[in-house]
Amino acid sequence: MLNMEREIYWNIPRLWIALLYGSFIIATVIFLCGIFRHIRLIRLGKKLNRLDNLFTRLSNLVYYALFQRRILEKPYQAFTHSGIFYGMLILYIGTLLVLIQADFGLTILKGEFYKYFSLFLDLAGGFLLLGLVLALIRRYIIKPAELDNTADDLIVLILLATIVISGFLLEGIRIAITEIPQELPIRYFSPIGLLVGQILLSLGLTQTISFYLYPILWLTHAILAMIFIAYLPFSKLMHIFTVPLNIFFSNLSHVGALSKIELETSEDFGATKITDFFWKDLLDLDSCTKCGRCNTGCPANLTNKPLKPKQLIINLKKHLFNKQKINSNLSPDTVSYDEVWSCTTCGFCSSKCPVFVEQPAKITELRRHLVLAESNFPQEVTAVFKNMETHGNPWAVSWDKRSDWCKDSEVKILNEGEKTNLLLWVGCAGATDERNTKVVRALVNLLQKADVDFAILGNQERCCGDPARRIGNEYLYQQLAEENIQTLKKYQFSKIITCCPHCYNTLKNEYPQLNGNFSVVHHTEFIWELIQIGKLSLSKSQILNLKSQLVTYHDSCYLGRYNNIYSSPRKILTTIAGAKFKEMKRHHKNSLCCGAGGGRMWMEEKLGARINQARVQEALEVIKEGIIVTACPYCLTMLEDGIKEKDALNSLKARDIVEIVSNSILV
Numbered sequence: 001m002l003n004m005e006r007e008i009y010w011n012i013p014r015l016w017i018a019l020l021y022g023s024f025i026i027a028t029v030i031f032l033c034g035i036f037r038h039i040r041l042i043r044l045g046k047k048l049n050r051l052d053n054l055f056t057r058l059s060n061l062v063y064y065a066l067f068q069r070r071i072l073e074k075p076y077q078a079f080t081h082s083g084i085f086y087g088m089l090i091l092y093i094g095t096l097l098v099l100i101q102a103d104f105g106l107t108i109l110k111g112e113f114y115k116y117f118s119l120f121l122d123l124a125g126g127f128l129l130l131g132l133v134l135a136l137i138r139r140y141i142i143k144p145a146e147l148d149n150t151a152d153d154l155i156v157l158i159l160l161a162t163i164v165i166s167g168f169l170l171e172g173i174r175i176a177i178t179e180i181p182q183e184l185p186i187r188y189f190s191p192i193g194l195l196v197g198q199i200l201l202s203l204g205l206t207q208t209i210s211f212y213l214y215p216i217l218w219l220t221h222a223i224l225a226m227i228f229i230a231y232l233p234f235s236k237l238m239h240i241f242t243v244p245l246n247i248f249f250s251n252l253s254h255v256g257a258l259s260k261i262e263l264e265t266s267e268d269f270g271a272t273k274i275t276d277f278f279w280k281d282l283l284d285l286d287s288c289t290k291c292g293r294c295n296t297g298c299p300a301n302l303t304n305k306p307l308k309p310k311q312l313i314i315n316l317k318k319h320l321f322n323k324q325k326i327n328s329n330l331s332p333d334t335v336s337y338d339e340v341w342s343c344t345t346c347g348f349c350s351s352k353c354p355v356f357v358e359q360p361a362k363i364t365e366l367r368r369h370l371v372l373a374e375s376n377f378p379q380e381v382t383a384v385f386k387n388m389e390t391h392g393n394p395w396a397v398s399w400d401k402r403s404d405w406c407k408d409s410e411v412k413i414l415n416e417g418e419k420t421n422l423l424l425w426v427g428c429a430g431a432t433d434e435r436n437t438k439v440v441r442a443l444v445n446l447l448q449k450a451d452v453d454f455a456i457l458g459n460q461e462r463c464c465g466d467p468a469r470r471i472g473n474e475y476l477y478q479q480l481a482e483e484n485i486q487t488l489k490k491y492q493f494s495k496i497i498t499c500c501p502h503c504y505n506t507l508k509n510e511y512p513q514l515n516g517n518f519s520v521v522h523h524t525e526f527i528w529e530l531i532q533i534g535k536l537s538l539s540k541s542q543i544l545n546l547k548s549q550l551v552t553y554h555d556s557c558y559l560g561r562y563n564n565i566y567s568s569p570r571k572i573l574t575t576i577a578g579a580k581f582k583e584m585k586r587h588h589k590n591s592l593c594c595g596a597g598g599g600r601m602w603m604e605e606k607l608g609a610r611i612n613q614a615r616v617q618e619a620l621e622v623i624k625e626g627i628i629v630t631a632c633p634y635c636l637t638m639l640e641d642g643i644k645e646k647d648a649l650n651s652l653k654a655r656d657i658v659e660i661v662s663n664s665i666l667v
């Protein structure tokens with residue numbers, strides 16, 4: 001008769017089964033002690049409510065944790081991690097069913113269900129083993145720069161592999177002795193087990209050998225499984241639990257908005273001790289899997305500066321788990337000042353992290369404490385703060401000269417009670433930096449040609465506050481932002497247009513925290529709209545005044561990564577150019593920062609290679625002669641400097657997209 005039931009504990013003495021349950025209890029106690037330690041440490045963080053928007057949180061959990069969305073971006077890692085994750089998940093559920101049947105008398109594994117259950121589990125085991133082999137190859141043979149190998153990494157992979165291999169050997173022996181000789185068709189539903197069984201038989205496995213070998217293997221398999229349970233909370237495998245929680249409790253506010261400090265009620269600012277972070281920040285640290293994705297496009301890391309976002313998170317976690325350190329300051333021992341000030345807040349790290357760690361937010365918290373509580377920041381920043389306080393811009397141009405750039409042109413400056421359709425937010429760079437005033441003039445030219453009703457605030461405009469906020473001076477940021485919001489509220493307009501992605505991000509995503517709610521558009525979006533509705537027509541020839549007509553586009557971090565504006569600039573360029581458009585190696589969300597964000601525009605770059613030169617080099621790799629186009633005043637400045645520093649002025653030019661459009665309009 002066809003045996004369609006699972007024979008559990010085949011050839012295992014009853015005493016051993018009792019011992020298995022005894023060791024399971026011990027392993028569980030160790031496991032729980034480990035888990036409670038994690039919970040206790042995470043609870044040391046400051047309170048924060050993350051139980052809002054439950055539906056979105058649950059959707060994120062399914063999309064990013066269960067379906068592993070961010071891990072699936074790279075095929076090798078996707079296959080490896082899926083094999084391990086789904087293989088373990090299925091085997092865990094399968095083992096539970098086996099135990100329920102064996103020890104609670106519920107016969108689930110029988111008939112048709114058992115056939116497909118066997119097949120499913122067998123393939124899951126194979127998938128898991130393949131994932132583990134690929135992970136070992138990647139770690140120890142391919143050795144990508146972002147991975148470093150610790151004893152824990154090896155222990156985890158070897159432990160899992162030995163559990164799976166011993167499981168297949170057990171299955172193979174059982175099939176070889178109980179199914180192959182009787183030619184039971186059920187054996188075909190464990191293809192890998194059957195293969196192992198056939199190999200063992202060909203190697204001379206007999207009933208007698210299996211009588212001794214099977215229990216020994218079973219015991220080995222069981223002991224390894226118990227070690228796995230007990231070791232889990234003390235290893236990187238803990239991320240099995242922390243990652244889903246971290247994704248569920250992730251920050252749902254706009255990615256471009258830093259958290260607001262309630263200046264009137266807060267007693268301390270930013271973070272100096274690990275316990276100054278919120279509990280969710282500590283859960284972030286505990287969730288890091290050390291995958292190194294955050295390092296792969298970090299401009300600081302790529303130019304050999306001390307900051308490596310992965311190491312930053314690992315060091316903060318070590319600090320949290322070190323009893324002696326828990327009450328000591330984080331900087332400069334755990335996070336050096338150079339690390340703190342090397343960050344451009346480009347957001348690459350957090351956008352790539354598969355487990356939703358927010359590295360830039362932690363760096364900003366450290367900066368906030370250093371700036372607001374200790375007045376400890378790079379010396380060159382002193383003048384920047386002073387200029388913003390006295391002149392309302394970081395460049396020391398007197399506030400009453402802010403609108404000098406348009407003295408000779410017919411640009412309407414709003415006076416009390418006046419209204420306009422479009423408010424042109426000029427920005428500090430556009431108003432005071434000679435090179436960038438050309439960009440604003442080009443935009444004015446376009447708006448006038450397209451017959452758009454627009455006006456500016458003139459000398460009433462102040463710095464939006466982005467540099468102050470990213471450097472950590474929340475006090476100065478809020479002062480400038482509130483002043484601007486008061487000014488803006490005096491006038492009627494339908495939307496604000498700006499050339500600067502930093503102004504765009506701040507006005508659009510951060511001013512609402514201070515009750516400044518305005519409709520904001522970036523010039524790339526607005527120009528593309530004008531082209532689409534036929535208000536601007538573009539020529540298709542020789543707009544570049546270069547033989548090659550080659551253009552590439554550099555994504556500003558605050559336009560692309562933080563605000564998802566990637567397509568309008570590209571559509572404009574491919575519409576106007578008659579030119580050959582080429583992407584650089586890093587583009588869209590993988591774009592490399594120019595090096596100026598996070599207040600770095602005003603800090604000296606003394607460590608490592610220069611970021612702007614690294615980016616110019618990437619442009620030169622795809623266009624030997626042509627134009628690198630951008631849509632950000634910071635990027636434009638950094639790229640032009642980079643071109644000069646690399647002595648590439650004869651082959652490469654940097655332009656804002658509005659300058660390219662302005663040169664090519666027909667009407």
Ligand code: SF4
Pocket residue numbers: 294297298299300301307308309342343344345346347348349350359360
């Ligand atoms: S925000 Fe950018 S510069 Fe800062 S750590 Fe992350 S990747 Fe590096």
Ligand code: SF4
Pocket residue numbers: 287288289290291292293294295309310313349352353354355356357
């Ligand atoms: S912070 Fe995120 S991306 Fe970076 S190593 Fe940890 S898990 Fe990977």
